Amino acid sequence: MNLAEFCLTHAHADVSKTALEVVGPGGEIEEIWTFGDLRRAVLSVAAGLRARGLNPGDRVLLRIGHSSDFPLMYFGAIAGGFVPIPTSDQLTAGEVGKILKDSGARLVLHDGEGPVPQTMAAPLLGPGAIEDLKTAAPGEFAVAKDEDPAFLIYSSGTSGTPKGVLHAHRSATARLAAHVGWIGLSSNDRLLHSGAFNWSYTLTVGLMDPWIQGATSVVYKGPRDPEVWPEILEASKATLFAAVPSLYRRILKYGAVSKDSFPCLRHGLTAGEGLPADLHAQWRERTGRELYEALGMSEVSTYLSSGPAVPVKPGATGKPQPGRKVALLKETGDGLTETGTEETGLLCVHRDEPGLMLGYWNRPEETRAAFKGPWFVTGDRSRRDDDGYYWYEGRADDLMNAFGYRVAPEEVERVLLDHPNVQEVAVTEKEIRPGVSLIAAFIVPNDPELFDEEDLATFAATSLADYKRPRIYKALQHLPRTRTGKIRRKALTADS
Incomplete structure:
Protein backbone atom coordinates (compact mmCIF):
# COMPACT_ATOMS: atom_id res chain seq x y z
CA MET A 1 0.00 0.00 0.00
CA ASP A 385 23.01 -7.72 29.79
CA ASP A 386 21.52 -10.78 31.49
CA ASP A 387 18.03 -9.24 31.41
CA GLY A 388 18.13 -8.66 27.63
CA TYR A 389 18.64 -4.89 27.86
CA TYR A 390 20.99 -3.23 25.38
CA TRP A 391 23.55 -0.67 26.55
CA TYR A 392 24.68 1.79 23.89
CA GLU A 393 28.45 2.31 23.71
CA GLY A 394 28.87 4.81 20.89
CA ARG A 395 29.68 4.71 17.20
CA ALA A 396 32.28 2.57 15.51
CA ASP A 397 33.03 5.56 13.26
CA ASP A 398 33.56 9.23 14.11
CA LEU A 399 30.05 10.54 13.46
CA MET A 400 29.03 13.11 16.04
CA ASN A 401 25.58 13.65 17.52
CA ALA A 402 24.50 17.30 17.61
CA PHE A 403 21.03 17.91 19.08
CA GLY A 404 19.80 14.65 17.54
CA TYR A 405 21.43 15.17 14.13
CA ARG A 406 24.37 13.04 13.07
CA VAL A 407 27.22 15.16 11.78
CA ALA A 408 30.43 14.01 10.13
CA PRO A 409 33.59 15.73 11.44
CA GLU A 410 35.03 15.80 7.92
CA GLU A 411 32.19 17.99 6.65
CA VAL A 412 32.86 20.64 9.30
CA GLU A 413 36.61 20.34 8.88
CA ARG A 414 36.45 20.95 5.13
CA VAL A 415 34.60 24.22 5.69
CA LEU A 416 36.99 25.49 8.36
CA LEU A 417 40.03 24.61 6.26
CA ASP A 418 38.95 27.30 3.80
CA HIS A 419 39.49 29.95 6.45
CA PRO A 420 42.73 31.86 5.72
CA ASN A 421 44.09 31.43 9.23
CA VAL A 422 43.43 27.67 9.54
CA GLN A 423 46.40 25.45 8.78
CA GLU A 424 44.99 22.23 10.25
CA VAL A 425 41.76 21.38 12.01
CA ALA A 426 40.18 18.42 13.78
CA VAL A 427 36.55 18.39 14.86
CA THR A 428 35.01 16.13 17.47
CA GLU A 429 32.48 16.05 20.30
CA LYS A 430 33.44 17.33 23.72
CA GLU A 431 31.41 16.43 26.81
CA ILE A 432 30.99 19.58 28.87
CA ARG A 433 28.98 17.85 31.58
CA PRO A 434 27.47 14.37 31.96
CA GLY A 435 25.11 13.70 29.05
CA VAL A 436 25.77 17.04 27.30
CA SER A 437 28.25 17.26 24.43
CA LEU A 438 29.10 20.06 22.02
CA ILE A 439 30.94 20.10 18.70
CA ALA A 440 34.48 21.36 19.24
CA ALA A 441 37.02 22.50 16.63
CA PHE A 442 40.73 22.15 17.44
CA ILE A 443 42.74 24.37 15.14
CA VAL A 444 46.39 24.83 14.27
CA PRO A 445 46.36 28.47 13.09
CA ASN A 446 48.70 29.91 10.51
CA ASP A 447 49.20 32.88 12.81
CA PRO A 448 48.40 32.16 16.48
CA GLU A 449 48.19 35.89 17.26
CA LEU A 450 45.31 36.27 14.78
CA PHE A 451 43.30 33.33 16.19
CA ASP A 452 39.76 34.67 16.68
CA GLU A 453 36.90 32.44 17.85
CA GLU A 454 34.17 34.89 16.80
CA ASP A 455 35.65 35.25 13.33
CA LEU A 456 35.79 31.46 12.91
CA ALA A 457 32.18 31.11 14.12
CA THR A 458 31.03 33.75 11.63
CA PHE A 459 32.94 32.02 8.86
CA ALA A 460 31.39 28.62 9.71
CA ALA A 461 27.90 30.16 9.65
CA THR A 462 28.26 30.98 5.94
CA SER A 463 28.50 27.32 4.93
CA LEU A 464 27.11 25.15 7.72
CA ALA A 465 23.66 24.67 9.22
CA ASP A 466 23.45 25.88 12.80
CA TYR A 467 23.45 22.37 14.29
CA LYS A 468 26.67 21.50 12.44
CA ARG A 469 28.66 24.49 13.70
CA PRO A 470 31.27 24.12 16.44
CA ARG A 471 30.38 25.70 19.76
CA ILE A 472 33.96 25.46 21.03
CA TYR A 473 37.11 26.65 19.24
CA LYS A 474 40.58 25.97 20.62
CA ALA A 475 44.00 26.77 19.16
CA LEU A 476 46.76 24.13 19.31
CA GLN A 477 50.38 24.06 18.25
CA HIS A 478 49.83 20.68 16.61
CA LEU A 479 47.17 17.95 16.37
CA PRO A 480 47.74 14.66 18.19
CA ARG A 481 48.22 11.82 15.70
CA THR A 482 48.94 8.12 15.63
CA ARG A 483 52.16 6.75 14.10
CA THR A 484 50.30 6.31 10.84
CA GLY A 485 49.20 9.96 10.84
CA LYS A 486 45.55 9.48 11.88
CA ILE A 487 44.15 12.14 14.20
CA ARG A 488 43.62 10.91 17.76
CA ARG A 489 40.24 12.53 18.43
CA LYS A 490 39.90 11.06 21.92
CA ALA A 491 43.21 12.64 22.87
CA LEU A 492 41.90 16.04 21.80
CA THR A 493 39.04 15.99 24.28
CA ALA A 494 41.14 14.37 27.00
CA ASP A 495 43.75 17.10 26.84
CA SER A 496 41.40 20.08 26.53
Whole structure:
Protein backbone atom coordinates (compact mmCIF):
# COMPACT_ATOMS: atom_id res chain seq x y z
CA MET A 1 0.00 0.00 0.00
CA ASN A 2 1.08 3.57 -0.64
CA LEU A 3 2.77 4.94 2.51
CA ALA A 4 0.61 8.08 2.61
CA GLU A 5 -2.54 6.01 2.15
CA PHE A 6 -1.48 3.67 4.96
CA CYS A 7 -0.88 6.58 7.32
CA LEU A 8 -4.26 8.17 6.63
CA THR A 9 -6.47 5.07 6.37
CA HIS A 10 -4.93 2.35 8.59
CA ALA A 11 -7.08 3.23 11.60
CA HIS A 12 -10.10 4.24 9.45
CA ALA A 13 -10.41 7.36 11.58
CA ASP A 14 -13.59 9.42 11.50
CA VAL A 15 -13.04 12.03 8.77
CA SER A 16 -14.26 14.73 11.18
CA LYS A 17 -11.72 13.82 13.87
CA THR A 18 -8.77 16.19 14.35
CA ALA A 19 -5.60 14.80 12.80
CA LEU A 20 -3.33 17.82 13.17
CA GLU A 21 -3.28 20.86 15.41
CA VAL A 22 -0.71 23.60 14.98
CA VAL A 23 -0.38 25.59 18.19
CA GLY A 24 1.33 28.92 18.66
CA PRO A 25 2.84 30.87 21.60
CA GLY A 26 0.83 30.27 24.73
CA GLY A 27 -0.62 27.09 23.26
CA GLU A 28 -3.43 28.74 21.31
CA ILE A 29 -4.60 26.74 18.30
CA GLU A 30 -3.58 28.32 14.98
CA GLU A 31 -4.64 25.53 12.61
CA ILE A 32 -6.91 22.48 12.82
CA TRP A 33 -6.83 19.75 10.18
CA THR A 34 -9.31 16.90 10.33
CA PHE A 35 -8.50 13.54 8.77
CA GLY A 36 -10.90 14.44 5.97
CA ASP A 37 -9.18 17.80 5.39
CA LEU A 38 -5.77 16.19 5.48
CA ARG A 39 -6.62 13.42 3.04
CA ARG A 40 -8.24 15.85 0.62
CA ALA A 41 -5.26 18.25 0.68
CA VAL A 42 -2.71 15.46 0.31
CA LEU A 43 -4.54 14.05 -2.71
CA SER A 44 -4.79 17.56 -4.17
CA VAL A 45 -1.03 17.98 -3.92
CA ALA A 46 -0.55 14.54 -5.49
CA ALA A 47 -2.79 15.45 -8.42
CA GLY A 48 -1.19 18.87 -8.79
CA LEU A 49 2.32 17.41 -8.96
CA ARG A 50 1.15 14.82 -11.47
CA ALA A 51 -0.26 17.61 -13.62
CA ARG A 52 3.19 19.23 -13.58
CA GLY A 53 4.48 16.31 -15.60
CA LEU A 54 6.24 14.34 -12.89
CA ASN A 55 6.64 10.61 -13.38
CA PRO A 56 6.48 7.91 -10.68
CA GLY A 57 9.74 7.83 -8.74
CA ASP A 58 10.75 11.41 -9.58
CA ARG A 59 12.37 13.22 -6.67
CA VAL A 60 10.91 16.43 -5.22
CA LEU A 61 13.12 18.59 -2.99
CA LEU A 62 11.30 20.41 -0.20
CA ARG A 63 12.59 23.82 0.91
CA ILE A 64 9.77 24.68 3.26
CA GLY A 65 9.97 26.02 6.80
CA HIS A 66 8.04 25.12 9.91
CA SER A 67 4.49 25.28 8.57
CA SER A 68 1.74 22.82 7.75
CA ASP A 69 2.74 23.14 4.10
CA PHE A 70 5.65 20.84 4.83
CA PRO A 71 3.67 17.69 5.71
CA LEU A 72 1.11 18.45 2.99
CA MET A 73 3.84 18.60 0.34
CA TYR A 74 5.73 15.65 1.83
CA PHE A 75 2.79 13.24 2.08
CA GLY A 76 1.25 14.67 -1.10
CA ALA A 77 4.37 13.75 -3.06
CA ILE A 78 4.34 10.23 -1.62
CA ALA A 79 0.62 9.90 -2.34
CA GLY A 80 1.32 10.74 -5.97
CA GLY A 81 4.04 8.08 -6.28
CA PHE A 82 6.87 10.61 -6.16
CA VAL A 83 9.83 10.71 -3.77
CA PRO A 84 10.07 13.77 -1.48
CA ILE A 85 13.39 14.92 -0.07
CA PRO A 86 12.86 16.70 3.26
CA THR A 87 15.54 19.28 4.10
CA SER A 88 16.19 21.33 7.20
CA ASP A 89 15.48 25.03 6.85
CA GLN A 90 18.81 25.58 8.61
CA LEU A 91 20.80 24.37 5.59
CA THR A 92 22.78 26.92 3.64
CA ALA A 93 22.35 27.44 -0.10
CA GLY A 94 25.59 25.54 -0.71
CA GLU A 95 24.41 22.55 1.31
CA VAL A 96 21.10 22.53 -0.55
CA GLY A 97 22.93 22.67 -3.87
CA LYS A 98 24.91 19.54 -3.03
CA ILE A 99 21.74 17.62 -2.18
CA LEU A 100 19.97 18.90 -5.27
CA LYS A 101 22.82 17.80 -7.51
CA ASP A 102 23.25 14.39 -5.89
CA SER A 103 19.54 13.55 -5.80
CA GLY A 104 18.72 14.58 -9.35
CA ALA A 105 15.49 16.13 -8.09
CA ARG A 106 13.07 17.05 -10.88
CA LEU A 107 11.35 19.80 -8.91
CA VAL A 108 11.96 22.10 -5.92
CA LEU A 109 9.10 23.33 -3.73
CA HIS A 110 10.14 26.56 -2.01
CA ASP A 111 8.06 28.69 0.34
CA GLY A 112 10.34 31.68 -0.20
CA GLU A 113 11.91 31.54 3.27
CA GLY A 114 14.93 29.19 3.38
CA PRO A 115 18.02 29.72 1.19
CA VAL A 116 18.32 28.03 -2.21
CA PRO A 117 21.19 28.06 -4.73
CA GLN A 118 21.29 31.03 -7.11
CA THR A 119 21.60 28.64 -10.04
CA MET A 120 18.98 25.91 -9.83
CA ALA A 121 19.38 22.52 -11.46
CA ALA A 122 15.61 21.94 -11.37
CA PRO A 123 12.45 24.07 -11.78
CA LEU A 124 11.37 25.88 -8.62
CA LEU A 125 7.76 26.29 -7.51
CA GLY A 126 7.28 29.18 -5.12
CA PRO A 127 4.60 30.13 -2.56
CA GLY A 128 1.90 30.82 -5.16
CA ALA A 129 2.39 27.48 -6.86
CA ILE A 130 2.31 25.71 -3.48
CA GLU A 131 -1.10 27.26 -2.81
CA ASP A 132 -2.25 26.07 -6.23
CA LEU A 133 -1.14 22.53 -5.43
CA LYS A 134 -3.18 22.50 -2.23
CA THR A 135 -6.35 23.59 -4.05
CA ALA A 136 -6.06 21.30 -7.09
CA ALA A 137 -8.86 18.80 -7.73
CA PRO A 138 -8.06 15.73 -5.57
CA GLY A 139 -6.93 12.59 -7.36
CA GLU A 140 -6.28 9.09 -6.06
CA PHE A 141 -3.42 7.49 -4.17
CA ALA A 142 -0.84 6.10 -6.59
CA VAL A 143 -0.60 2.32 -6.50
CA ALA A 144 2.69 1.37 -4.85
CA LYS A 145 4.48 -1.88 -4.12
CA ASP A 146 6.18 -2.52 -0.80
CA GLU A 147 9.66 -2.11 -2.31
CA ASP A 148 8.90 1.02 -4.35
CA PRO A 149 10.82 4.15 -3.25
CA ALA A 150 8.79 6.44 -0.97
CA PHE A 151 11.14 9.12 0.43
CA LEU A 152 14.80 10.11 0.42
CA ILE A 153 16.57 11.45 3.52
CA TYR A 154 20.01 13.06 3.45
CA SER A 155 22.38 12.74 6.36
CA SER A 156 26.09 13.25 6.88
CA GLY A 157 28.10 10.28 5.65
CA THR A 158 31.33 9.20 7.29
CA SER A 159 33.21 11.03 4.53
CA GLY A 160 31.41 14.27 5.34
CA THR A 161 29.55 14.28 2.02
CA PRO A 162 25.73 14.36 2.31
CA LYS A 163 24.44 10.87 1.63
CA GLY A 164 20.94 9.97 0.50
CA VAL A 165 19.11 7.20 2.34
CA LEU A 166 16.27 5.80 0.24
CA HIS A 167 13.26 4.26 1.99
CA ALA A 168 10.38 2.18 0.67
CA HIS A 169 6.62 2.38 1.14
CA ARG A 170 6.86 -0.67 3.41
CA SER A 171 8.57 1.48 6.06
CA ALA A 172 5.15 2.68 7.25
CA THR A 173 4.33 -0.79 8.59
CA ALA A 174 7.59 -0.78 10.57
CA ARG A 175 6.20 1.96 12.78
CA LEU A 176 3.61 -0.41 14.29
CA ALA A 177 6.26 -2.14 16.40
CA ALA A 178 7.25 1.22 17.91
CA HIS A 179 3.64 1.94 18.88
CA VAL A 180 3.68 -1.14 21.11
CA GLY A 181 7.31 -1.36 22.19
CA TRP A 182 8.03 2.32 22.78
CA ILE A 183 5.25 4.89 22.46
CA GLY A 184 2.26 3.11 23.97
CA LEU A 185 0.09 4.83 21.37
CA SER A 186 -3.69 4.67 20.99
CA SER A 187 -6.32 6.56 18.99
CA ASN A 188 -7.17 8.65 22.07
CA ASP A 189 -3.72 10.20 22.31
CA ARG A 190 -2.59 13.74 21.57
CA LEU A 191 1.10 13.57 20.70
CA LEU A 192 3.07 16.83 20.91
CA HIS A 193 6.42 16.84 19.10
CA SER A 194 9.03 19.49 19.85
CA GLY A 195 10.80 19.27 16.50
CA ALA A 196 10.34 21.09 13.23
CA PHE A 197 8.16 19.53 10.53
CA ASN A 198 11.17 18.92 8.29
CA TRP A 199 13.01 16.65 10.76
CA SER A 200 12.63 12.91 10.14
CA TYR A 201 12.03 12.41 13.90
CA THR A 202 9.00 14.72 13.60
CA LEU A 203 7.79 13.24 10.31
CA THR A 204 7.72 9.74 11.82
CA VAL A 205 6.96 10.03 15.54
CA GLY A 206 5.20 13.38 15.35
CA LEU A 207 3.01 12.79 12.29
CA MET A 208 3.05 9.26 10.85
CA ASP A 209 2.64 7.47 14.17
CA PRO A 210 -0.41 9.37 15.45
CA TRP A 211 -2.12 9.29 12.06
CA ILE A 212 -1.56 5.55 11.59
CA GLN A 213 -3.44 4.99 14.86
CA GLY A 214 -6.09 7.65 14.25
CA ALA A 215 -4.68 9.87 17.02
CA THR A 216 -4.04 13.62 16.98
CA SER A 217 -0.68 15.17 16.18
CA VAL A 218 0.13 18.47 17.87
CA VAL A 219 3.02 20.56 16.56
CA TYR A 220 4.20 23.78 18.14
CA LYS A 221 4.97 26.87 16.05
CA GLY A 222 6.55 29.63 18.10
CA PRO A 223 9.65 30.62 20.10
CA ARG A 224 11.76 27.59 21.05
CA ASP A 225 12.93 28.82 24.45
CA PRO A 226 12.95 25.92 26.94
CA GLU A 227 10.81 27.72 29.51
CA VAL A 228 7.79 27.82 27.13
CA TRP A 229 7.34 24.06 26.91
CA PRO A 230 5.55 23.42 30.25
CA GLU A 231 2.90 25.96 29.23
CA ILE A 232 2.58 24.44 25.73
CA LEU A 233 2.28 20.94 27.18
CA GLU A 234 -0.49 22.01 29.51
CA ALA A 235 -2.41 24.22 27.07
CA SER A 236 -2.33 21.60 24.30
CA LYS A 237 -3.51 18.84 26.66
CA ALA A 238 -0.81 16.59 25.23
CA THR A 239 -0.88 13.03 26.49
CA LEU A 240 2.53 12.20 24.95
CA PHE A 241 5.56 14.41 24.35
CA ALA A 242 8.50 13.68 22.04
CA ALA A 243 11.83 15.51 22.23
CA VAL A 244 15.59 14.99 22.39
CA PRO A 245 17.20 14.51 25.83
CA SER A 246 18.93 17.90 25.71
CA LEU A 247 15.54 19.64 25.55
CA TYR A 248 14.23 17.71 28.56
CA ARG A 249 17.33 18.82 30.46
CA ARG A 250 16.80 22.47 29.48
CA ILE A 251 13.10 22.30 30.41
CA LEU A 252 14.08 21.12 33.89
CA LYS A 253 16.69 23.88 34.18
CA TYR A 254 14.69 26.84 32.89
CA GLY A 255 11.01 25.81 33.07
CA ALA A 256 8.51 25.82 35.92
CA VAL A 257 8.07 22.07 36.40
CA SER A 258 6.48 20.04 39.17
CA LYS A 259 4.36 16.94 39.62
CA ASP A 260 1.29 19.14 39.14
CA SER A 261 2.49 20.40 35.74
CA PHE A 262 0.80 19.36 32.47
CA PRO A 263 -1.70 16.94 34.10
CA CYS A 264 -2.75 15.26 30.83
CA LEU A 265 0.76 13.98 30.05
CA ARG A 266 1.21 10.22 30.55
CA HIS A 267 4.91 9.98 29.66
CA GLY A 268 7.65 11.46 27.51
CA LEU A 269 9.49 9.97 24.54
CA THR A 270 13.12 10.58 23.69
CA ALA A 271 15.39 9.73 20.76
CA GLY A 272 18.16 11.27 18.69
CA GLU A 273 20.64 11.31 21.59
CA GLY A 274 21.41 8.91 24.42
CA LEU A 275 19.31 9.43 27.56
CA PRO A 276 21.66 9.87 30.55
CA ALA A 277 20.59 8.04 33.70
CA ASP A 278 20.82 11.23 35.78
CA LEU A 279 18.48 13.12 33.43
CA HIS A 280 15.97 10.27 33.54
CA ALA A 281 16.06 10.35 37.36
CA GLN A 282 15.67 14.14 37.51
CA TRP A 283 12.70 14.11 35.13
CA ARG A 284 10.94 11.38 37.10
CA GLU A 285 11.59 13.12 40.41
CA ARG A 286 10.43 16.55 39.23
CA THR A 287 7.44 15.53 37.08
CA GLY A 288 6.42 12.13 38.38
CA ARG A 289 6.34 10.89 34.75
CA GLU A 290 8.37 8.29 32.94
CA LEU A 291 10.73 8.91 30.02
CA TYR A 292 11.03 6.19 27.38
CA GLU A 293 14.05 6.08 25.07
CA ALA A 294 14.42 4.63 21.58
CA LEU A 295 17.40 4.03 19.30
CA GLY A 296 17.22 4.29 15.53
CA MET A 297 19.01 5.96 12.65
CA SER A 298 18.35 7.38 9.20
CA GLU A 299 18.86 3.96 7.64
CA VAL A 300 16.40 2.09 9.84
CA SER A 301 13.31 2.83 11.90
CA THR A 302 13.67 2.92 15.70
CA TYR A 303 14.20 -0.64 16.82
CA LEU A 304 15.45 -0.66 20.43
CA SER A 305 13.43 1.03 23.17
CA SER A 306 11.91 1.04 26.60
CA GLY A 307 8.19 1.64 26.94
CA PRO A 308 5.09 0.96 29.01
CA ALA A 309 5.62 -2.78 28.47
CA VAL A 310 9.43 -2.60 28.89
CA PRO A 311 10.37 -0.99 32.23
CA VAL A 312 13.22 1.50 32.09
CA LYS A 313 16.61 0.34 33.29
CA PRO A 314 18.44 3.66 33.80
CA GLY A 315 21.36 4.00 31.42
CA ALA A 316 20.20 1.21 29.12
CA THR A 317 18.57 1.91 25.74
CA GLY A 318 15.97 -0.84 26.13
CA LYS A 319 15.09 -4.04 24.28
CA PRO A 320 14.27 -4.91 20.65
CA GLN A 321 10.72 -3.91 19.79
CA PRO A 322 8.24 -6.73 19.06
CA GLY A 323 9.10 -8.50 15.81
CA ARG A 324 12.46 -6.77 15.33
CA LYS A 325 15.34 -9.02 14.27
CA VAL A 326 18.35 -7.53 16.04
CA ALA A 327 21.76 -9.05 16.77
CA LEU A 328 25.06 -8.04 18.35
CA LEU A 329 27.83 -9.31 16.12
CA LYS A 330 31.61 -9.19 16.05
CA GLU A 331 34.02 -9.92 13.24
CA THR A 332 36.05 -13.11 13.55
CA GLY A 333 38.08 -15.21 11.17
CA ASP A 334 34.88 -17.01 10.19
CA GLY A 335 32.93 -13.81 9.48
CA LEU A 336 30.37 -12.37 11.87
CA THR A 337 29.52 -14.22 15.06
CA GLU A 338 27.17 -13.31 17.91
CA THR A 339 28.60 -11.80 21.05
CA GLY A 340 28.05 -13.22 24.50
CA THR A 341 26.33 -11.53 27.42
CA GLU A 342 28.05 -8.28 28.46
CA GLU A 343 30.32 -8.47 25.40
CA THR A 344 30.43 -5.40 23.16
CA GLY A 345 29.55 -5.89 19.51
CA LEU A 346 28.10 -4.10 16.51
CA LEU A 347 24.34 -3.63 16.44
CA CYS A 348 22.93 -5.31 13.34
CA VAL A 349 19.42 -5.43 11.92
CA HIS A 350 18.18 -8.20 9.63
CA ARG A 351 17.60 -7.25 6.01
CA ASP A 352 13.96 -8.44 6.32
CA GLU A 353 13.17 -5.50 8.64
CA PRO A 354 10.50 -3.39 6.85
CA GLY A 355 11.92 -0.17 8.29
CA LEU A 356 15.32 -0.79 6.74
CA MET A 357 16.41 1.42 3.86
CA LEU A 358 16.40 0.28 0.26
CA GLY A 359 19.96 1.57 0.05
CA TYR A 360 22.16 4.62 -0.28
CA TRP A 361 21.13 6.76 -3.24
CA ASN A 362 23.39 6.10 -6.25
CA ARG A 363 25.97 4.42 -4.01
CA PRO A 364 25.72 0.70 -4.76
CA GLU A 365 29.16 -0.11 -3.36
CA GLU A 366 28.44 1.61 -0.04
CA THR A 367 25.08 -0.14 0.12
CA ARG A 368 26.71 -3.54 -0.40
CA ALA A 369 29.40 -2.72 2.17
CA ALA A 370 26.73 -1.90 4.78
CA PHE A 371 25.47 -5.49 4.68
CA LYS A 372 27.24 -8.56 5.95
CA GLY A 373 25.26 -11.56 4.75
CA PRO A 374 21.66 -11.13 5.94
CA TRP A 375 22.58 -8.34 8.37
CA PHE A 376 22.70 -4.56 8.03
CA VAL A 377 25.58 -3.33 10.19
CA THR A 378 24.48 -0.08 11.83
CA GLY A 379 27.91 1.06 13.03
CA ASP A 380 26.54 1.48 16.57
CA ARG A 381 28.29 -0.43 19.35
CA SER A 382 26.35 -1.99 22.21
CA ARG A 383 26.30 -4.79 24.75
CA ARG A 384 23.43 -6.91 26.11
CA ASP A 385 23.01 -7.72 29.79
CA ASP A 386 21.52 -10.78 31.49
CA ASP A 387 18.03 -9.24 31.41
CA GLY A 388 18.13 -8.66 27.63
CA TYR A 389 18.64 -4.89 27.86
CA TYR A 390 20.99 -3.23 25.38
CA TRP A 391 23.55 -0.67 26.55
CA TYR A 392 24.68 1.79 23.89
CA GLU A 393 28.45 2.31 23.71
CA GLY A 394 28.87 4.81 20.89
CA ARG A 395 29.68 4.71 17.20
CA ALA A 396 32.28 2.57 15.51
CA ASP A 397 33.03 5.56 13.26
CA ASP A 398 33.56 9.23 14.11
CA LEU A 399 30.05 10.54 13.46
CA MET A 400 29.03 13.11 16.04
CA ASN A 401 25.58 13.65 17.52
CA ALA A 402 24.50 17.30 17.61
CA PHE A 403 21.03 17.91 19.08
CA GLY A 404 19.80 14.65 17.54
CA TYR A 405 21.43 15.17 14.13
CA ARG A 406 24.37 13.04 13.07
CA VAL A 407 27.22 15.16 11.78
CA ALA A 408 30.43 14.01 10.13
CA PRO A 409 33.59 15.73 11.44
CA GLU A 410 35.03 15.80 7.92
CA GLU A 411 32.19 17.99 6.65
CA VAL A 412 32.86 20.64 9.30
CA GLU A 413 36.61 20.34 8.88
CA ARG A 414 36.45 20.95 5.13
CA VAL A 415 34.60 24.22 5.69
CA LEU A 416 36.99 25.49 8.36
CA LEU A 417 40.03 24.61 6.26
CA ASP A 418 38.95 27.30 3.80
CA HIS A 419 39.49 29.95 6.45
CA PRO A 420 42.73 31.86 5.72
CA ASN A 421 44.09 31.43 9.23
CA VAL A 422 43.43 27.67 9.54
CA GLN A 423 46.40 25.45 8.78
CA GLU A 424 44.99 22.23 10.25
CA VAL A 425 41.76 21.38 12.01
CA ALA A 426 40.18 18.42 13.78
CA VAL A 427 36.55 18.39 14.86
CA THR A 428 35.01 16.13 17.47
CA GLU A 429 32.48 16.05 20.30
CA LYS A 430 33.44 17.33 23.72
CA GLU A 431 31.41 16.43 26.81
CA ILE A 432 30.99 19.58 28.87
CA ARG A 433 28.98 17.85 31.58
CA PRO A 434 27.47 14.37 31.96
CA GLY A 435 25.11 13.70 29.05
CA VAL A 436 25.77 17.04 27.30
CA SER A 437 28.25 17.26 24.43
CA LEU A 438 29.10 20.06 22.02
CA ILE A 439 30.94 20.10 18.70
CA ALA A 440 34.48 21.36 19.24
CA ALA A 441 37.02 22.50 16.63
CA PHE A 442 40.73 22.15 17.44
CA ILE A 443 42.74 24.37 15.14
CA VAL A 444 46.39 24.83 14.27
CA PRO A 445 46.36 28.47 13.09
CA ASN A 446 48.70 29.91 10.51
CA ASP A 447 49.20 32.88 12.81
CA PRO A 448 48.40 32.16 16.48
CA GLU A 449 48.19 35.89 17.26
CA LEU A 450 45.31 36.27 14.78
CA PHE A 451 43.30 33.33 16.19
CA ASP A 452 39.76 34.67 16.68
CA GLU A 453 36.90 32.44 17.85
CA GLU A 454 34.17 34.89 16.80
CA ASP A 455 35.65 35.25 13.33
CA LEU A 456 35.79 31.46 12.91
CA ALA A 457 32.18 31.11 14.12
CA THR A 458 31.03 33.75 11.63
CA PHE A 459 32.94 32.02 8.86
CA ALA A 460 31.39 28.62 9.71
CA ALA A 461 27.90 30.16 9.65
CA THR A 462 28.26 30.98 5.94
CA SER A 463 28.50 27.32 4.93
CA LEU A 464 27.11 25.15 7.72
CA ALA A 465 23.66 24.67 9.22
CA ASP A 466 23.45 25.88 12.80
CA TYR A 467 23.45 22.37 14.29
CA LYS A 468 26.67 21.50 12.44
CA ARG A 469 28.66 24.49 13.70
CA PRO A 470 31.27 24.12 16.44
CA ARG A 471 30.38 25.70 19.76
CA ILE A 472 33.96 25.46 21.03
CA TYR A 473 37.11 26.65 19.24
CA LYS A 474 40.58 25.97 20.62
CA ALA A 475 44.00 26.77 19.16
CA LEU A 476 46.76 24.13 19.31
CA GLN A 477 50.38 24.06 18.25
CA HIS A 478 49.83 20.68 16.61
CA LEU A 479 47.17 17.95 16.37
CA PRO A 480 47.74 14.66 18.19
CA ARG A 481 48.22 11.82 15.70
CA THR A 482 48.94 8.12 15.63
CA ARG A 483 52.16 6.75 14.10
CA THR A 484 50.30 6.31 10.84
CA GLY A 485 49.20 9.96 10.84
CA LYS A 486 45.55 9.48 11.88
CA ILE A 487 44.15 12.14 14.20
CA ARG A 488 43.62 10.91 17.76
CA ARG A 489 40.24 12.53 18.43
CA LYS A 490 39.90 11.06 21.92
CA ALA A 491 43.21 12.64 22.87
CA LEU A 492 41.90 16.04 21.80
CA THR A 493 39.04 15.99 24.28
CA ALA A 494 41.14 14.37 27.00
CA ASP A 495 43.75 17.10 26.84
CA SER A 496 41.40 20.08 26.53
